[in-house]
Amino acid sequence: MSKNPLVRFFRWFFFRARGDSPFKRLLIHFVLIVACIIAVYPVLRVVTISLRPNDTLLTTSLRIIPENATLDNYRKVLFGDPANYRQSDFFLWVWNSFSIVMVTSIISVILAAVSAYAFSRFRFPGRSAGLIFLFTTQMIPAGMLLLPLFIMLARLKMINTSLGLIIAYSVSAVPLTIWTLKGYYDTIPVDLEEAALIDGASRMTVFTRIILPLSSPALAIAFLFSFMGGWSEYLVARVVLQKNELFTWPLGIFTFAQQFTVSWGQFAAASVLIAIPVMALFLYSSKWLISGLTLGSVKG
Amino acid sequence: MSDEKSFRKFLPWLLWIVGLTVVYFLLRAVFQPYAGGISINGRIIVERLSEIGLFLGAILAGMAAIEIYFYQIFFRQPRHRRAAIWTRIIQGILGLIALQMVVAFFDLTDLFRLPKGAVKNFFLLPSSLFASVKNLFVQIGLGADGSSLISGLILILVLGLLFWLIQRWSVPRHSRLGLAYLLVLPALIGVLFLIIYPFLFEIKLAFSNASLGTQATKNASYGLSYGWENLKTLFTGNVAKDAKFFEVFWRTILWTVINVTFHVTGGMILALLLNRPMKLRGLYRTLLVFPWAIPTTIAAMALRNEFDLRYGFFNIMLTNIQSTFQALSAKTASLVLLGPTFSWLAENIGPVSWKQDPFWAFISILITNIWLGIPFMAVIILGGLQSISHEYYEAAEIDGATSGQMFRHITLPLLRPVLTPAIVLGVIWTFNKFDVIYLITQGGPQEKTDILVSSMYKAAFQFYRYGFTAMFALVIFLILLAFTIIYLRVSGGLKAATE
Numbered sequence A: 001m002s003k004n005p006l007v008r009f010f011r012w013f014f015f016r017a018r019g020d021s022p023f024k025r026l027l028i029h030f031v032l033i034v035a036c037i038i039a040v041y042p043v044l045r046v047v048t049i050s051l052r053p054n055d056t057l058l059t060t061s062l063r064i065i066p067e068n069a070t071l072d073n074y075r076k077v078l079f080g081d082p083a084n085y086r087q088s089d090f091f092l093w094v095w096n097s098f099s100i101v102m103v104t105s106i107i108s109v110i111l112a113a114v115s116a117y118a119f120s121r122f123r124f125p126g127r128s129a130g131l132i133f134l135f136t137t138q139m140i141p142a143g144m145l146l147l148p149l150f151i152m153l154a155r156l157k158m159i160n161t162s163l164g165l166i167i168a169y170s171v172s173a174v175p176l177t178i179w180t181l182k183g184y185y186d187t188i189p190v191d192l193e194e195a196a197l198i199d200g201a202s203r204m205t206v207f208t209r210i211i212l213p214l215s216s217p218a219l220a221i222a223f224l225f226s227f228m229g230g231w232s233e234y235l236v237a238r239v240v241l242q243k244n245e246l247f248t249w250p251l252g253i254f255t256f257a258q259q260f261t262v263s264w265g266q267f268a269a270a271s272v273l274i275a276i277p278v279m280a281l282f283l284y285s286s287k288w289l290i291s292g293l294t295l296g297s298v299k300g
Numbered sequence B: 001m002s003d004e005k006s007f008r009k010f011l012p013w014l015l016w017i018v019g020l021t022v023v024y025f026l027l028r029a030v031f032q033p034y035a036g037g038i039s040i041n042g043r044i045i046v047e048r049l050s051e052i053g054l055f056l057g058a059i060l061a062g063m064a065a066i067e068i069y070f071y072q073i074f075f076r077q078p079r080h081r082r083a084a085i086w087t088r089i090i091q092g093i094l095g096l097i098a099l100q101m102v103v104a105f106f107d108l109t110d111l112f113r114l115p116k117g118a119v120k121n122f123f124l125l126p127s128s129l130f131a132s133v134k135n136l137f138v139q140i141g142l143g144a145d146g147s148s149l150i151s152g153l154i155l156i157l158v159l160g161l162l163f164w165l166i167q168r169w170s171v172p173r174h175s176r177l178g179l180a181y182l183l184v185l186p187a188l189i190g191v192l193f194l195i196i197y198p199f200l201f202e203i204k205l206a207f208s209n210a211s212l213g214t215q216a217t218k219n220a221s222y223g224l225s226y227g228w229e230n231l232k233t234l235f236t237g238n239v240a241k242d243a244k245f246f247e248v249f250w251r252t253i254l255w256t257v258i259n260v261t262f263h264v265t266g267g268m269i270l271a272l273l274l275n276r277p278m279k280l281r282g283l284y285r286t287l288l289v290f291p292w293a294i295p296t297t298i299a300a301m302a303l304r305n306e307f308d309l310r311y312g313f314f315n316i317m318l319t320n321i322q323s324t325f326q327a328l329s330a331k332t333a334s335l336v337l338l339g340p341t342f343s344w345l346a347e348n349i350g351p352v353s354w355k356q357d358p359f360w361a362f363i364s365i366l367i368t369n370i371w372l373g374i375p376f377m378a379v380i381i382l383g384g385l386q387s388i389s390h391e392y393y394e395a396a397e398i399d400g401a402t403s404g405q406m407f408r409h410i411t412l413p414l415l416r417p418v419l420t421p422a423i424v425l426g427v428i429w430t431f432n433k434f435d436v437i438y439l440i441t442q443g444g445p446q447e448k449t450d451i452l453v454s455s456m457y458k459a460a461f462q463f464y465r466y467g468f469t470a471m472f473a474l475v476i477f478l479i480l481l482a483f484t485i486i487y488l489r490v491s492g493g494l495k496a497a498t499e
Helices: A005-014 A022-051 A072-079 A090-121 A127-139 A142-155 A162-170 A174-187 A190-198 A203-214 A216-231 A235-240 A249-257 A264-284 A286-298 B002-031 B042-075 B081-108 B118-140 B144-168 B178-206 B224-236 B245-274 B281-288 B296-306 B313-331 B338-348 B358-386 B390-398 B403-432 B435-440 B452-461 B466-491
Strands: B076-078 B170-172
Touching (some): A072 A264, A127 A174, A127 B466, A162 A235, A174 B178, A190 A203, A249 A264, B042 B076, B042 B081, B076 B081, B144 B170, B224 B245, B245 B358, B296 B358, B358 B403, B358 B435, B403 B466, B435 B452
């Protein structure tokens, strides 16, 4: 052991005997902070643009909070812009998206929850073929089913209706949800069910009273996933909906970008207003999100 | 972990505040819509709710009918011979009606066309019967909606009566796997109706000349020669406007490989860094999933702005760097090595035309998609890492393994069950993911940033080449299928999960 305190400090700093050395820990924090900045900065830029007054929308300034910050864009998005004869459709879009996506998520989670139980607990003929088939459906390009669905909806006169979009969305999330939920059910011990079955419960009772409550985090995740998937979907909605009155918000906020004068400020303000609740929900549930996503696959 | 906890304590409040604010504004907008034009109001909400309610009701009723039908087949046994005959007759008729309706649906949506005359009338019998019952109520004076509602209710009543009769004539019976099929049935019907059926339809379309000129499938003709024609155009002609198939194909491969490589390595690095007890861990984790949490549409549009020639972040930064180098080279002009280096840097680093230059346009969509995709992989890998027991590492440490050895021989093998499906799905999703491309470059300039799927979308919905698009989609699907089969064979992938 050296007497020199400087040498001892260096030794402790760079090569501590047990655990991570302070140097390594500092380095890790540094890398993570940089990564966090990269992850968050583009999002902050959207906030910045939404706060800019209209006359300085185009600027090379990189300040997070712009000079003369104003909430004017938010006011225009929420309550309309009388000067440009534009009323506010914001809540209409949000309502359209919300009603459509709510229904599709409920349908797909119910379908998946029920059939995943069968895939998890019964060994019926066609089971593994079904699972592999469900995995295969993931390989079908999004645009591939879009064309026949589009023609089908057109023949059923469902283009330009919200029901058409509900139909187009509701099954696309089902196969993967079945996979995740099946993985989750697999981790619930079978003993629980067998005990209940011996006590005279029926299989359905076991499912609704034991399995469903136990898997509520996974169900919430499945719901959130299909909700998020439909919530920001743009390409299918663009094909199915053409009437202004039916626009979901991704279609709606693009009307800000497609007018004669592109109003980036309002576009950004609408984006922030939509993103905040969704992101809050997402971040709030991220803990269960992680467990729900991996529990299925880790077992393997 | 304490800061993570306090963060989570604070979040529900934030949610409540945001939620209540939204409700407040919603109410305000409902009761004081801006004059003129369309805005949300009570009428729209009620209309939508009733539309959705009727739709859900119809689906539920249909599902319930099918479930009861199969329940009685699996779990009920007729009491005696006469009951058995009647039961089988009713079930046979119901099955026939279902078959007729499915065939009528195929006919209506052009999967195939029934020959006119007796055959067609036979298959259209149930729907024409329903229509005539409905017409009866229309003539009485009920509106179109009201009469379809009432005839629907009558249908439900008749079905209910039949099911009740069968139920009375039978006794319970044990069935080991009946419940499994009953549980799978709803999802199966949904998948058949919305995935298999469109898929079959797509195959049929691939062998047709359907386009805008033939009014989609209305006047289209079908035949192997059309399929051959589509295939030939695909490989030798233009896929969207100017681009050729193989050019787009190699770009797609490049796009997929680069994206997935960065996603996995970036996700792995972040997960390894986060997988240790440390301060601020919860905060880092929350901030790092931002790109995943933000809706893709918004993220893509936001980044599109950042690639602007003058006002985007990237070019502002590049201009700043350039001017710094210019200043430095002016100061060090007299020095031997430093001066030329700085002036070379000042000449070669500078603002880039992200929109006009195909190369930089491709880089811009890559940057965006990599930024968007890393958090997902990081979260998946972190979950996998947390499930690896510490004992392995402790044992390895005692044996004197280096951290590199531990990573290679403990972490990687134990991560395999998580990594394999994540990589396969990542490749498939990236291969098929074009919303970023569509929103940022629209495939431009001159279709130099299109990948296969975005070309396909254009061929369908900009150039209306329906038959050609169907063949295109089929080829893409086969490519992915081949990749997945090969990858899973090599890595021994999904066996464990399906057992």
